[in-house]
Amino acid sequence: MTEIPYHSKQKPFACGPAALRMAIQALIAEDVGEDLLIKLIGTSEKWGTPLSAFEINLSNLLTTICKELNIDNRFEFIIEQNGCASGLQKFQDTGYVVLLNYTKPDGQAHWAVLESLSDQYISLMDPDFGPCYKYEWHQFNWQGGSNLNRTDSAFVAIKYEDLSK
Numbered sequence: 001m002t003e004i005p006y007h008s009k010q011k012p013f014a015c016g017p018a019a020l021r022m023a024i025q026a027l028i029a030e031d032v033g034e035d036l037l038i039k040l041i042g043t044s045e046k047w048g049t050p051l052s053a054f055e056i057n058l059s060n061l062l063t064t065i066c067k068e069l070n071i072d073n074r075f076e077f078i079i080e081q082n083g084c085a086s087g088l089q090k091f092q093d094t095g096y097v098v099l100l101n102y103t104k105p106d107g108q109a110h111w112a113v114l115e116s117l118s119d120q121y122i123s124l125m126d127p128d129f130g131p132c133y134k135y136e137w138h139q140f141n142w143q144g145g146s147n148l149n150r151t152d153s154a155f156v157a158i159k160y161e162d163l164s165k
Contacts, residue, residue, distance in 0.1 A: 016049025
């Protein structure tokens with residue numbers, strides 16, 4: 001895995017695809033465009049990218065990308081709710097890139113890539129606010145989703161097993 005590259009979202013509703021773009025590029029060193037990710041993950045202007053879009057479409061999305069890039073599909077991913085900071089750290093320590101679903105201060109559900117954790121702060125690669133965007137833990141609202149389908153401490157952890165290393 002390389003360092004996580006930063007990408008801001010190109011469309012107002014595309015934080016999920018932008019975060020996924022950062023993760024994929026960090027894992028396989030290929031920049032997959034946001035428009036393709038929007039299409040493959042099922043992001044919409046009306047709903048954005050709910051957690052269910054990852055649950056339903058992520059496996060096929062990763063398979064499609066690997067076929068297009070002519071690489072073996074050695075992606076692994078885990079999608080969970082009710083996560084905890086220590087669990088996120090374990091995923092990060094074992095080579096996963098972690099996408100978090102949370103609520104921004106303006107009340108909108110949002111996706112960003114976990115950059116680092118400490119006892120006081122969580123730092124994100126945020127498609128809206130930039131890299132190294134920090135929240136104090138007591139200010140971080142780790143709930144996301146819509147009013148109809150809230151998520152609680154939801155995340156997507158993605159890893160690529162590079163057999164050449």
